Amino acid sequence: KAGVTQTPRYLIKTRGQQVTLSCSPISGHRSVSWYQQTPGQGLQFLFEYFSETQRNKGNFPGRFSGRQFSNSRSEMNVSTLELGDSALYLCASSQKPTATGVIGANVLTFGAGSRLTVL
Amino acid sequence: DAKTTQPPSMDCAEGRAANLPCNHSTISGNEYVYWYRQIHSQGPQYIIHGLKNNETNEMASLIITEDRKSSTLILPHATLRDTAVYYCIVRVGTGANSKLTFGKGITLSVRP
Numbered sequence: 001k002a003g004v005t006q007t008p009r010y011l012i013k014t015r016g017q018q019v020t021l022s023c024s025p026i027s028g029h030r031s032v033s034w035y036q037q038t039p040g041q042g043l044q045f046l047f048e049y050f051s052e053t054q055r056n057k058g059n060f061p062g063r064f065s066g067r068q069f070s071n072s073r074s075e076m077n078v079s080t081l082e083l084g085d086s087a088l089y090l091c092a093s094s095q096k097p098t099a100t101g102v103i104g105a106n107v108l109t110f111g112a113g114s115r116l117t118v119l
Numbered sequence: 120d121a122k123t124t125q126p127p128s129m130d131c132a133e134g135r136a137a138n139l140p141c142n143h144s145t146i147s148g149n150e151y152v153y154w155y156r157q158i159h160s161q162g163p164q165y166i167i168h169g170l171k172n173n174e175t176n177e178m179a180s181l182i183i184t185e186d187r188k189s190s191t192l193i194l195p196h197a198t199l200r201d202t203a204v205y206y207c208i209v210r211v212g213t214g215a216n217s218k219l220t221f222g223k224g225i226t227l228s229v230r231p
Binding site for chain 1: 151153155160161162163164165168170206210217218219220221222223224
């Protein structure tokens with residue numbers, strides 16, 4: 001079956017602009033998580049969506065937002081871009097949400113990422 | 120806020136077993152341990168997960184100590200393509216606020 005698809009793969013923006021990244025999860029997966037990866041900070045959790053609801057949010061400013069559609073596809077948006085937003089943005093999907101009380105393991109499948117460069 | 124500790128790097132010879140350690144001393148009784156790896160600039164790839172028992176799949180074996188405070192990922196016959204950053208992760212937080220967080224990982228270098 002098809003994996004997690006992220007678009008675009010590469011993009012270049014300038015400071016002050018905004019950007020929207022898209023993630024199509026594996027068919028049947030209802031949870032989508034987003035991560036930011038930079039050389040200095042490593043992989044940092046942004047947020048998770050399950051059934052169109054944001055379940056959890058990492059420690060990022062309000063310029064970072066996301067949403068999930070009824071078909072489980074997700075988008076994340078970064079407004080008023082800063083140089084420090086240059087990063088690899090990774091999306092991961094899973095069948096279940098990452099929450100205690102959820103029975104069984106929750107394996108994430110990652111996409112190839114969207115490489116954002118802010119000039 | 121990663122709850123796992125891994126050495127920053129290690130290397131091994133091609134064809135030999137690579138044993139990658141991870142400390143997760145604060146893990147709770149019903150939490151799984153997951154291992155992923157990331158080859159430069161690609162998305163992390165799932166390897167294996169375990170709860171209490173040792174696990175094996177086509178990629179690796181996972182040995183979990185009886186007290187569950189540490190685990191070891193074993194790549195039985197490392198190849199050059201296994202050079203990557205390996206992450207050991209557990210769920211952080213409680214209830215709906217829990218999430219899987221990645222620490223720094225361990226960089227494995229396989230030498231010819």
